[in-house]
Amino acid sequence: MAWPDLRPQRILVIRYRFIGDTVLAIPTLRNLRQAFPNAKIDVLSEPVSGDTLALCPYKDELLYYAPRLKGEKKRASKHPTSLIGITKFLRARHYDRCYILRRSFSSAILPLLAGIPHRVGFATDGRSFLLQRSTPYADKHEVECFLDVLRADGIPINSTHNENWTDPATDARVAAALPPGNRPRVFICAKSIVTSKDWAPERFAELIVWLVNERGCEVHFCDSPALADYYEQIRAALPSPLVREWHDWSRQLSIKESNSLFQRMDLAVGIDTGLLHLAASFHLPIVGLFGPLEPWRWHPWDTAHTIVRPNDVTGPRPLLRLSVAEVKAVVEPYLQALANR
Incomplete structure (x- = not known):
């Protein structure tokens, strides 16, 4: 594939839970935007941690998912809290590609259930069969691990620097x-x-x-x-x-x-x-x-x-x-x- 890919694709990045991991996804979002300059790139994150990307210019929308923890009772939320709820929400948005910056089994099955045809992520928890392309979760910095997800899809990595923005x-x-x-x-x-x-x-x-x-x-x-x-x-x-x-x-x-x-x-x-x-x-x-x-x-x-x-x-x-x-x-x-x- 030639880069940059100028098609107006619809791309979802999954990175919910934990403030630090969400911030460390910024270099990945930057390289993804450089690879797909005309795409709509949305990030599925969690309330609070996702807010760290509120001013990031490389994404279009922040979508919030507030999954219930194991054993947690059903609770009121303005955001989807169940796998069924978030699946319905994402399916209606018709994404073409998904990059999964989480390692859990549920985070890999989610885009499959949501009907996203091209899915890329970590080959952990026996979930490679759910992905079109996958990469090992290597013993190196989390920023580089996230960038490996893009590398697994042939996307060039042009920079790894850190940055952030203010209002x-x-x-x-x-x-x-x-x-x-x-x-x-x-x-x-x-x-x-x-x-x-x-x-x-x-x-x-x-x-x-x-x-x-x-x-x-x-x-x-x-x-x-x-x-x-x-x-x-x-x-x-x-x-x-x-x-x-x-x-x-x-x-x-x-x-x-x-x-x-x-x-x-x-x-x-x-x-x-x-x-x-x-x-x-x-x-x-x-x-x-x-x-x-x-x-x-x-x-x-x-x-x-x-x-x-x-x-x-x-x-x-x-x-x-x-x-x-x-x-x-x-x-x-x-x-x-x-x-x-």
Whole structure:
């Protein structure tokens, strides 16, 4: 096939669940758009995680699917929540091709049931027979694994760089609300929905005291309001004078609006979670605290970063083996570089 393919095809990309994985799909969407410049390219994603692609210029529509978890009762939703519901929804849209950036069996059977004739994805969970073309899920970074799905269909990969976008109106709102002055702005990402990735609230509090009192930094947060109790534990562990330095945007900015905050930060420090991938998409330097998951597959993509990981990652909370002093030692060179710029 000659590239670019100028036909006005209708293409669906499936990437629902998890903020980080959704952000890591941006290079795939860019190369897909370059290959099919006249196509309608829609992304099937999940509420909240899909919002990270709201400003992405390489897709046309964001379609939302809110699948119920195993054992979860039926719930009200303005988006399809069942395989039958989403199948009917997609079938009515008459897609020509589908690229599946998930590895589950259900995500491969969905486009088949939806009548999409050309389906490409990972050869995992014994699902190759459901696909026209497939690729192994290789032991390399998730961005490259996603790009392998395009490579399996003969699509050229012209670039792998990271990028993201902001809304000018939100940019202005964030800029007006930031504290005055030129102190280094450090974004802290402290909580994962996967507790085995977590560090400890009192250690984050100790790190924040050092960042503010000894290194003259501002500290910012913007996480899901559902995690507010965990962040409150950090705030409660701070000395009283430091509470005023607590810049929490979680109830002020949505996930897509948080892009405007990330572009105003100087450094991100946090555990392995989706917000670090959002930070990386704005090329923020990152110090990532990694526990059970492999850094070579999930490290921040296309930005300066340092991974801090204990030698022993066994057990339920391996990051508890990391001391605050070890994290400070890795953060310090980034602060020195900011001071010298």
